[in-house]
Amino acid sequence: MNRPVYLDYNATAVTKPGVKDAVAAATAKGGNPSSVHGIGRAARTLVDEAREQVAALASVKPEQVIFTSGGTEANNQALRCAGAKSLVISRIEHDSVIGGAYAAGVPVYEIPVDGEGVVKLDELADLLEEAEKPALVSVMLANNESGVIQPVKKVAVIAREHGALVHTDAVQAAGKIKFSFTDLGADLVTLSAHKIGGLPGAGAVIFREGFTLSPLIVGGGQERGYRSGTENLAGIVGFGKAAELALKDFEKNKKIKELRDYLEKEVRAVSNRVRIFGAGAARLPNTSLLTMPGTASETQVMALDLNGICVSSGAACSSGKVKASHVLKAMNVADDEAGSAIRVSLGWGSTKADVEAFLAAWGRLYQRLHAGEKANA
Ligand code: PLP
Numbered sequence: 181m182n183r184p185v186y187l188d189y190n191a192t193a194v195t196k197p198g199v200k201d202a203v204a205a206a207t208a209k210g211g212n213p214s215s216v217h218g219i220g221r222a223a224r225t226l227v228d229e230a231r232e233q234v235a236a237l238a239s240v241k242p243e244q245v246i247f248t249s250g251g252t253e254a255n256n257q258a259l260r261c262a263g264a265k266s267l268v269i270s271r272i273e274h275d276s277v278i279g280g281a282y283a284a285g286v287p288v289y290e291i292p293v294d295g296e297g298v299v300k301l302d303e304l305a306d307l308l309e310e311a312e313k314p315a316l317v318s319v320m321l322a323n324n325e326s327g328v329i330q331p332v333k334k335v336a337v338i339a340r341e342h343g344a345l346v347h348t349d350a351v352q353a354a355g356k357i358k359f360s361f362t363d364l365g366a367d368l369v370t371l372s373a374h375k376i377g378g379l380p381g382a383g384a385v386i387f388r389e390g391f392t393l394s395p396l397i398v399g400g401g402q403e404r405g406y407r408s409g410t411e412n413l414a415g416i417v418g419f420g421k422a423a424e425l426a427l428k429d430f431e432k433n434k435k436i437k438e439l440r441d442y443l444e445k446e447v448r449a450v451s452n453r454v455r456i457f458g459a460g461a462a463r464l465p466n467t468s469l470l471t472m473p474g475t476a477s478e479t480q481v482m483a484l485d486l487n488g489i490c491v492s493s494g495a496a497c498s499s500g501k502v503k504a505s506h507v508l509k510a511m512n513v514a515d516d517e518a519g520s521a522i523r524v525s526l527g528w529g530s531t532k533a534d535v536e537a538f539l540a541a542w543g544r545l546y547q548r549l550h551a552g553e554k555a556n557a
Contacts, residue, residue: 185489185534189375189527190324190352190467196377196425196528199418203379206417213411214402223413230420237376237423238350238369238386239360246385246393246406247416251351251372252276254385255318257396257407258347258368260284264316268307268344270299270330271510272323277349278506287312291319296461297328297511301338308342315344321353321364325507325523326458327467329357336365351375351383355426356433356464367391373415377528378422382415429528436526437465443524443535444468450546455517457508466526471517472542475549480522480542487541492523 186194211223231242238245248254251274259267259280267281268289281288289307291299299319308315317339322329336346347368353359355376361369368391373382385406387393399408447454453473472480477493484491508518524538 183488185537187524187526187530187534187538188490188492189530190327190523190525191492192374192380193377193527194529195374195379195418196422198425199378199421202421203414203418207414211413213413214400223411226413226417227411230416230423233420233424234371234384235386237354237426238371239362240386241389244361244386244389246387246403247411247419248383248385248407249381249409249412250383251349251370251375252383253396253407254370254372254383255347255349256280256283257385257393258370259316259318261394261396262316262345262347262368263392263394264314264345266312266315267318268304268311268315269318270320272297272299272325272328272507273318273320274324274349274351277318277320281318289315293510295511297323297326297458297507298461299330299335301331301334304335305338305342308339308344311342311344313343315339315342316347316367317344318347318349320349320351321359322350322357322464323458323507324352325505326469326511327352327464327525328458329353329462329464332364332366340365352464352467355422355430356466358430361386361388368393373419373422376422376426378418379415382412382419384419432528433465436528436530439530439532439535440466440468440524440526442532443539444470446539447542450543451550457511457513457521466530468524469521470524471520472522472546472549473517473520475520475545477519477522479549480520480545483545484522484538484541487537489538489541491538492525493521 211219213224213227231245235242235245255276266287269281270291291304319330319335332348339346346366348366349370351372367388369386371384374380455471457469481493
């Protein structure tokens, strides 16, 4: 078999070569950034550089960046440590936001989405009328399953009118669409290294200057007390490099979008019963959440895997368990249709040949299972 065709960048991006080099160099140097000796000071310099690189990606000052163990921890800190008396989250948030919100011990309100998977702003305003004050609103910048981009700027304006704080999970959006922290009007933003070509196990919560955020993890007082624990030097250095490369490589998203659009055009040519979720809304350039009508997601994922093609089931899958996607449920998609969705997500290493390989295998599976049906019926 040829090399695997990896089309699952939203699960984790392929680590960029420049990141591997930077990580290898940092690991070779080693050191604890809190140590006062030379090796410790050199490690501190590397962490400081990475902080500048990550800050540049979000257009903030380095002091606004707190390194965490990843997006999950950053989301938990944002939701549980901002001092909010209630939380208003969208129904399509990542499990780390939903889980973090319900663990916070304050009332949680859920903002519905429309059929394209975009938050309903009028409902947000209504929820904020009843929510205990100060509320914190958390709406992701782009959804991990559908790629649908959320109107976070407008969310922030409505939140401010109600004296609410604003958090956005920008884990999937970072590197794929341009954004500036100030422009979004948020108090808190979450990032994760491994979605932009860094390593898993590193992320950041970014906060507005002057914002009061408590630590989620206490101990040695690293990260100026915002996040204790010896810094993950390799992960943080890799994150910094990935952030730098994300900015440098930004224009490549155009090419990725062309490939994604071509893929969607071709699957639609196989059957006009194929549904592409969120296609009517603004979406990330790399993501396609599409159905093969009447064929279970897992059947498609397994058949594609046998052909060396890696994609995800549209249903959220964690620890090997497949459960109905809460995102598609929130979009009011019927269970059988939701159960036939797969997520194809491209990235910096994706090629036309990868897309062709996907289309050939997906097309063969479709013909095998739907033989006898009229094409485009
Ligand atoms: N938020 C979103 C939107 C994600 O897609 C993910 C990962 O899938 C996370 C948060 C969690 O990030 P991490 O894997 O770094 O914990």
